Amino acid sequence: MAKSKDDSRRKYRTEDLARSAAIYGLSDKFDIFEQVNLMGLDDNAMRIDAVARCLDTGWMIGLEFKKSHLFMSEFSKAIRQAIHYRIxxxxxxxxxxxxxxxLPAIALFPDWLGEHDDDVTSYLKESEGMRIVAEKFxxxxxxxxxxxxxxxxxxxxxxxHSSxxxxxxxxxxxxxDIGFASVRKKDNRINPILPEYY
Known part of the structure; x- marks a missing residue:
């Protein structure tokens, strides 16, 4: 993984700091279950950082915490990991x-808006493109x-929105339904409305 020349430019220098901030910001609206076990498509055991269950709707989303991103490669690796958790x-x-x-969806925290460690380079368009592709998953x-x-x-x-x-x-x-490559199909996501899943 690329190393930042100046880690002081990261708001969250560690995953633990990001985890604490996210859980603090979500805990009054969600029950948070940390370190949830998953089984990958290749039968490999995985563990997502947290699952958040909405107190109002019962909807569940996975949460993956990372230190603040300063490079495209960091954000793209985080998205790839989240896609593996999603499937x-x-x-x-x-x-x-x-x-x-x-899980119906996975959310990465924190977001990346294209910042780079030199305060000059911006990858805003690239970060938007990665989010659009990630949405398909x-x-x-x-x-x-x-x-x-x-x-x-x-x-x-x-x-x-928290507000x-x-x-x-x-x-x-x-x-x-997810429209992807002109094929629409359902997967066995948790159905929040019925006590069943599809």
Whole structure:
């Protein structure tokens, strides 16, 4: 992994600092379960940093925490890892009713808006492009907004705000059919409305 020339430019210099900030910002709206076991497509055991279950809707999303990104390679590796988690199945005894199901979405925290360690170079367009591609796999980001608020960004649209909750399009973004390579199909995501999954 590329090393920053000046780590002081990272808001969160470690994953633990990012984890603490995210959990603090989400804990009044979500139950947070840390270190959740997953089973990959190749039957490899994995562990996502956390799963957040919304107190209002019961909807669940996976959370992956990283130190603040300063390079495209860091962000792209984080997205790739989140995609692997998204297509993996829950294999954790804390969620017996969801074993064998996939999380509806994964959110990376913190977001990356193209900042680089030299304060001159900007990869804003590249970061937007990566978010748009990641959205096809239902991978998004948690972005810090003004006054300590957090928003869940999927592609270019926010689907949840800490100040107002889920947006009108959140359910269709999280649980609707995915249009990818002109094929629409469902996977066995957790269905938040019925006590079943599909």
């Amino acid at each position: 993996s199945e829950i294999n954790d005894k804390r969620f017996p009713e969801y074993i064998g199901c996939r 239902r991978v998004g980001t948690m972005r810090e907004m003004n006054k300590g608020r957090i928003s869940f960004i999927m592609g270019q649209a926010a689907i949840w 107002t909750g889920w947006t009108k399009n959140a359910e269709s973004v999280l649980f609707g």
